[in-house]
Amino acid sequence: MKKLTILTTPHPILRKIAKEVPTDHIAKYRDWIEMLSETMYRDNGIGIAAPQVGESIRIIIIAQAEKPLTLINPVIIKSSEATELGEEGCLSVPGIFGLVRRSKKIKVSALNQNGKKLRFDASHLFARVILHEIDHLNGILFIDKLERETRGDKVLL
Ligand code: ZN
Numbered sequence: 001m002k003k004l005t006i007l008t009t010p011h012p013i014l015r016k017i018a019k020e021v022p023t024d025h026i027a028k029y030r031d032w033i034e035m036l037s038e039t040m041y042r043d044n045g046i047g048i049a050a051p052q053v054g055e056s057i058r059i060i061i062i063a064q065a066e067k068p069l070t071l072i073n074p075v076i077i078k079s080s081e082a083t084e085l086g087e088e089g090c091l092s093v094p095g096i097f098g099l100v101r102r103s104k105k106i107k108v109s110a111l112n113q114n115g116k117k118l119r120f121d122a123s124h125l126f127a128r129v130i131l132h133e134i135d136h137l138n139g140i141l142f143i144d145k146l147e148r149e150t151r152g153d154k155v156l157l
Contacts, residue, residue, distance in 0.1 A: 004035055004039040005054070006039065006052055006092060007052060007054055008094060009093050009141060013051050014051055014052070014092055016051065016056050016139050017138055017139055018049075018050060018058045018136075020057075020073050021073055021111075026115045027115075029059065029072075029113075030113060036059070037061050041068075043156065044156055045157065046157060047061065047062045047157045048061050048157075049061075049134075050137075051137065051139075058073045059071070062129050062130060070112055071112070071118070071133075072110060072115075073110060074108055074110035074133075074134055075108070075110065077108065077119075078107035079103035079106045079107075079131075080103045080104050082104045083101045084101070085100070085101050085147060086099065086124075086125065086128050087150055088100045088132060089157065090143075090156065091156050091157070093143055096143060096146075097149065097151065098147070098149040099147045099150055100132075100142050100145045100146060102131050103127060104127065106122050106131065107119070108120055108130060132157040142157070
């Protein structure tokens with residue numbers, strides 16, 4: 001299957017607000033979503049957002065044990081006041097890693113790749129990946145929020 005190319009900063013698409021995917025267009029993205037997920041695994045990412053491969057649309061994928069989780073038009077409907085620092089890196093920002101403060105717990109609503117409505121709670125690393133990827137949909141990169149640069153474990157989002 002064809003793989004997609006990851007754009008890196010300062011590509012302007014990474015700074016754009018991505019567009020919502022109309023519900024009746026979801027089916028036509030099926031193969032492309034498959035490619036996006038393969039691209040994430042190829043580059044050892046644990047999450048990826050559509051703008052990272054040049055599509056300014058609101059689709060993100062989170063790596064999971066069994067199969068990747070696709071979230072279309074994801075919205076954070078609740079986020080905890082309690083925060084935690086965690087290490088992040090980004091496929092679009094090669095070579096930089098650092099600590100970012102994010103909510104410990106969030107509640108998310110989104111559509112899956114079949115257009116089915118999802119609503120679920122996420123915490124810790126799972127919440128962090130979702131928040132990092134949703135930031136991509138809003139033109140925000142983790143380096144905008146970096147509290148400290150690190151050289152530890154490499155988490156690529
Ligand atoms: Zn990223």
